Amino acid sequence: MKEPIVRVENVSHRYNVQWAIRDINMEMPDSGIYGLLGSNGAGKSTLMNILCGVLRQTEGNIFIKGMNTKKNSVAAKRLIGFLPQKPPLHMDLTVEEYLYHCAGIRLMPDEEIPEAVENAMTECGILHFRNRLIRNLSGGYQQRVGIAQAIVHSPELVVFDEPTNGLDPNQILDIRNLIKKIAENRTVILSTHMLMEVQAICDYIFMVEEGHMVFSGSIDEFDNYIIPNTVFVSLLDAPAPEVLLEIPGVTKVEELGGTKFRLMAVDVNDVIDQMVAYSYKNAWRLNEIRVEKSSLNAIFAELSKKTK
Numbered sequence: 400m401k402e403p404i405v406r407v408e409n410v411s412h413r414y415n416v417q418w419a420i421r422d423i424n425m426e427m428p429d430s431g432i433y434g435l436l437g438s439n440g441a442g443k444s445t446l447m448n449i450l451c452g453v454l455r456q457t458e459g460n461i462f463i464k465g466m467n468t469k470k471n472s473v474a475a476k477r478l479i480g481f482l483p484q485k486p487p488l489h490m491d492l493t494v495e496e497y498l499y500h501c502a503g504i505r506l507m508p509d510e511e512i513p514e515a516v517e518n519a520m521t522e523c524g525i526l527h528f529r530n531r532l533i534r535n536l537s538g539g540y541q542q543r544v545g546i547a548q549a550i551v552h553s554p555e556l557v558v559f560d561e562p563t564n565g566l567d568p569n570q571i572l573d574i575r576n577l578i579k580k581i582a583e584n585r586t587v588i589l590s591t592h593m594l595m596e597v598q599a600i601c602d603y604i605f606m607v608e609e610g611h612m613v614f615s616g617s618i619d620e621f622d623n624y625i626i627p628n629t630v631f632v633s634l635l636d637a638p639a640p641e642v643l644l645e646i647p648g649v650t651k652v653e654e655l656g657g658t659k660f661r662l663m664a665v666d667v668n669d670v671i672d673q674m675v676a677y678s679y680k681n682a683w684r685l686n687e688i689r690v691e692k693s694s695l696n697a698i699f700a701e702l703s704k705k706t707k
């Protein structure tokens with residue numbers, strides 16, 4: 400059986416007396432973008448730092464391609480690239496000098512470094528700034544350099560801790576596009592407190608609240624987790640709401656004004672089939688019907704309440 404890229408088993412961490420994360424389990428079998436979502440102080444950075452070997456967990460184990468990071472920390476770290484929340488940039492070096500330095504501390508063989516630095520600068524769109532001091536770059540380009548240092552040694556797993564924090568909207572879009580490109584042939588873990596960010600670029604979500612994992616799954620599963628889907632209908636010759644409530648599978652009817660309704664459903668697909676059939680039979684003149692998904696914001700608020 401193929402080893403997952405990342406396996407986190409019962410990991411807990413305590414700073415002094417206070418537990419920051421408790422009994423975290425995660426598995427990332429393949430390439431793609433895995434979002435680690437949580438509000439401020441939820442434990443994201445603690446988990447990222449442990450995953451990348453910057454911090455040693457109090458309890459539990461982490462396996463990178465089957466290697467236990469406690470026992471094979473150097474070999475595991477070769478497979479990981481990390482952009483921490485505060486990028487470890489050296490402002491007085493040029494972009495190229497800095498990336499040579501980073502490739503060196505990742506123990507790359509000397510002869511492989513020039514090509515690796517060239518590739519990382521090309522991938523991150525900073526080739527034209529190779530001779531510029533990092534301090535003279537904009538925030539967005541400094542972040543690109545931070546990303547370049549995370550991929551210079553061609554890691555299979557790249558971990559970004561809040562990579563778009565503090566950037567302006569255009570820079571955020573640029574960095575997200577770059578992360579998507581990087582994830583085409585690597586596994587990427589991205590931590591964020593922004594639901595929009597997860598929605599925009601992630602394939603899977605892990606959500607932590609107050610140190611506990613409260614959800615893991617795909618975006619669709621996340622969306623359906625707490626609040627059931629609802630069906631929006633518009634009928635030109637609508638019956639009374641009580642009549643709609645009699646349709647099998649409809650649990651609640653909300654009037655939206657005019658001849659529009661929101662139907663709460665046990666199974667939305669089933670209710671759509673029923674609604675089409677009933678409308679045809681009773682000549683309600685169905686004008687529009689569609690599934691309404693709960694916003695991630697609503698789910699986030701519900702999940703946060705659940706852990707309180």
Ligand SMILES: Nc1ncnc2c1ncn2[C@@H]1O[C@H](COP(=O)(O)OP(=O)(O)OP(=O)(O)O)[C@@H](O)[C@H]1O
Binds near residue numbers: 438440
């Ligand atoms: N070095 C430390 N010493 C003591 N407590 C810490 C330390 N670092 C983090 N904590 C505490 O651990 C908990 C989790 O913090 P962490 O930074 O991992 O959360 P986070 O989700 O990354 O939040 P943020 O987005 O604000 O960085 C918080 O209660 C925080 O105060």
